[in-house]
Amino acid sequence: AQRVTQPEKLLSVFKGAPVELKCNYSYSGSPELFWYVQYSRQRLQLLLRHISRESIKGFTADLNKGETSFHLKKPFAQEEDSAMYYCASNGAYNTDKLIFGTGTRLQVFP
Amino acid sequence: DVKVTQSSRYLVKRTGEKVFLECVQDMDHENMFWYRQDPGLGLRLIYFSYDVKMKEKGDIPEGYSVSREKKERFSLILESASTNQTSMYLCASSTNDQGFSASEQYFGPGTRLTVT
Numbered sequence: 772a773q774r775v776t777q778p779e780k781l782l783s784v785f786k787g788a789p790v791e792l793k794c795n796y797s798y799s800g801s802p803e804l805f806w807y808v809q810y811s812r813q814r815l816q817l818l819l820r821h822i823s824r825e826s827i828k829g830f831t832a833d834l835n836k837g838e839t840s841f842h843l844k845k846p847f848a849q850e851e852d853s854a855m856y857y858c859a860s861n862g863a864y865n866t867d868k869l870i871f872g873t874g875t876r877l878q879v880f881p
Numbered sequence: 882d883v884k885v886t887q888s889s890r891y892l893v894k895r896t897g898e899k900v901f902l903e904c905v906q907d908m909d910h911e912n913m914f915w916y917r918q919d920p921g922l923g924l925r926l927i928y929f930s931y932d933v934k935m936k937e938k939g940d941i942p943e944g945y946s947v948s949r950e951k952k953e954r955f956s957l958i959l960e961s962a963s964t965n966q967t968s969m970y971l972c973a974s975s976t977n978d979q980g981f982s983a984s985e986q987y988f989g990p991g992t993r994l995t996v997t
Binding site for chain 2: 780
């Protein structure tokens with residue numbers, strides 16, 4: 772089965788520390804990959820997608836096809852980055868359906 | 882801005898009741914989705930609709946059905962609610978027009994359903 776794996780349920784860092792949220796996918800080919808974020812008491816929303824190659828709120832994510840990874844990184848975490856982060860992919864097929872990982876909760880302490 | 886609304890934020894139902902969750906989007910999106918969100922399990926797709934009256938099963942369709950009679954509205958139906966269907970239910974919509982194989986999904990605020 773096609774899977775998106777986020778190995779960490781919780782990641783805790785202090786403000787100003789670098790952050791890396793890990794995401795691996797289980798299939799070859801050229802999937803589309805996304806990071807979605809859910810802040811406290813807000814709805815789930817798109818943070819970034821690999822095809823855009825953008826940096827959003829200081830976050831970047833690079834697709835590594837050799838390692839089938841799409842890790843989310845930020846050099847200096849801020850308290851307002853505290854949220855639930857989900858990695859998602861449309862798998863090995865041309866489809867609008869997304870497969871989500873189990874999520875990583877990021878806590879940034881002052 | 883895309884607006885996806887869900888009929889209830891909180892719902893409490895009894896085991897065996899038939900439950901309807903409604904979702905409405907106002908951006909003329911072709912695709913609509915129902916997920917359940919559980920701690921430690923992430924988001925799991927229940928059903929997907931890519932057009933009016935069209936639907937596809939997701940990963941966990943058992944115990945659920947859906948209805949899409951109008952483009953803007955996608956309903957999730959629990960035929961006979963059970964306690965293991967206690968969860969947060971999220972609706973989402975997306976368009977086919979962005980030139981990508983998978984477009985950004987826009988989510989509703991969620992319905993927290995408790996089945997007792």
